[in-house]
Amino acid sequence: MPEFVTFSRNVFIPVTNICRNRCGYCTFRRDPEHPEARLMSVEEIIPILKNGKEAGCTEALFVFGEYAEEVPEYRKELEKMGYSSTIEYVTKLCELAIEIGILPHTNAGILDRHELEMLKPLNVSMGLMLETTAELKAHSESPGKAPSKRIEMIRTAGELQIPFTTGILVGIGESIEDRKHSLETIAAIHEEFGHIQEVIIQNFMPKPDTPMADQIPPTKEEMIQTVSLARELLPEDVSVQVAPNLIEPHILIQNGATDLGGISPTTIDWINPEAEWPSVVDLQKMTGKIPLKERLPIYPHHIKKGWYSSNLSDLIQTLTDKNGFKRKQ
């Protein structure tokens, strides 16, 4: 049993749902002609950040479609707003979040070294799910889900000393051996760079009207087995995260999970909109006797190592003090 289980309070900002990929399990992505296709404006985003700040959130989670610039209609929209790339726009959004008092964490899909360098000074951590090292049908129309590209980006983030979240998606057609290989790959990258804070073991949730609508999601037993495997294969300083809105976490905590990721009092999970966030009180009920501890989107050991830009130090300090987060030695 772990000594405690962690979580963070976030606001989820789905900057754009335009995406160059077409993953077989995804309902987040929209075609440009779809009525719900969007690129959020600064005017829409500011109140979300402010509400989140009021509600005690410490993390601005920017998640969006990968390289939407490859979609011509989107590029035009972005140019109308005065930006030539999504990442240029997102740096502006991160600056706003910092001004309002929330720490940015961006998961943009694949980014190149230059883009990572642009975001590093404005993000306390970043993320990219490896998903799997297997070549799967689910990803046959998603160039950005090529395992080699994902591995390369996670490594580059390591070279740049960006605190990082990655993970695997369980139940999308991969075998147990594939899961093992994916986790070993993540473990090896972390041994080299030391930047991975947490590895998400995310259970696939079938969605209506997707090519994988009828695929059976992983069983509780498979999830227990995968969480145990992750705990066994990953270095000790990496936590194993499960999503408490997607699966009952208690038994997974008994098998090695120690983090529940971000939950939000003010925004929905845009990737799994059908899955409501539990409240902190619900979370405490789920973990039972194990104490819950709120964390920031940057872990204490990375704060201690100074893996953040000077733009962020005041805010990290204020939020650490205010929330009474311990700087674990």
Ligand SMILES: O=c1nc2n(C[C@H](O)[C@H](O)[C@H](O)CO)c3cc(O)ccc3cc-2c(=O)[nH]1
């Ligand atoms: O609300 C969600 N948060 C997701 N998060 C956020 C996560 O729960 C936390 O915000 C991080 O642990 C940072 O504190 C991700 C972050 C990443 O870097 C990569 C993937 C994910 C996936 C999800 C997700 O599906 N839903």
Ligand SMILES: C[C@H]1O[C@@H](n2cnc3c(N)ncnc32)[C@H](O)[C@@H]1O
């Ligand atoms: C942000 C992350 O959300 C995950 N993701 C995308 N679609 C689904 C789904 N149907 N079920 C569970 N997780 C999903 C992917 O792993 C992505 O990288």
Ligand code: MET
């Ligand atoms: C909305 S999914 C999360 C971000 C990115 N599109 C990816 O799949 O990696």
Ligand code: SF4
């Ligand atoms: S999961 Fe991410 S990369 Fe895949 S289609 Fe959805 S938004 Fe695009």
